[in-house]
Amino acid sequence: MARHFSETEVIATLEGLDPARLHAFVAAHVVSPVVTPQGHAFSEADLARLQLLCDLSEVYDLPDDSLAMVMSLIDQLNTARGDMRALIQAVATEPDEVRGRIQKTVRRLRVVTLSRDD
Known part of the structure; x- marks a missing residue:
C-alpha cells in the first residue's frame, strides 16, 4: 500500500512550502x-x-493560474510519453515486415511535416 503524508509532514519535508502555499x-x-x-x-x-x-x-x-497551466502541460507530456512507450513496445512485437513498413511511413510523415513547417 502506498504511503500517505499528512499536511504537517508535507510542510516539514518540502523546502519553501508553508501552510498557506499548500492550501493555495x-x-x-x-x-x-x-x-x-x-x-x-x-x-x-x-x-x-x-x-x-x-x-x-x-x-x-x-x-496560481499559470502554475495550473504549466502542470497541465507537464501532465499531458507525461501521458504522451507513456503512450509513446506503449506504442514502441507494441510495434516491437510485430514482424520485421510490419516494423519496416511502419518505419518507412513514419519517415515519410516526418518529411511531410517538416516541409509544412518551412
Missing part, C-alpha cells in the same frame, strides 16, 4: 490530495508535484 496549491487544483477524517493526505507523487510547484513559483514567480 490545493485550492488551485494543481495537486489533488486524498481527503481523510484527519485532513488531506498526500502521496509520494503529490510530494514530487508540490516540490516542482514550489520550485516553479519561486524561480519564475508564476501565479
Whole structure:
C-alpha cells in the first residue's frame, strides 16, 4: 500500500512550502490530495508535484493560474510519453515486415511535416 503524508509532514519535508502555499496549491487544483477524517493526505507523487510547484513559483514567480497551466502541460507530456512507450513496445512485437513498413511511413510523415513547417 502506498504511503500517505499528512499536511504537517508535507510542510516539514518540502523546502519553501508553508501552510498557506499548500492550501493555495490545493485550492488551485494543481495537486489533488486524498481527503481523510484527519485532513488531506498526500502521496509520494503529490510530494514530487508540490516540490516542482514550489520550485516553479519561486524561480519564475508564476501565479496560481499559470502554475495550473504549466502542470497541465507537464501532465499531458507525461501521458504522451507513456503512450509513446506503449506504442514502441507494441510495434516491437510485430514482424520485421510490419516494423519496416511502419518505419518507412513514419519517415515519410516526418518529411511531410517538416516541409509544412518551412
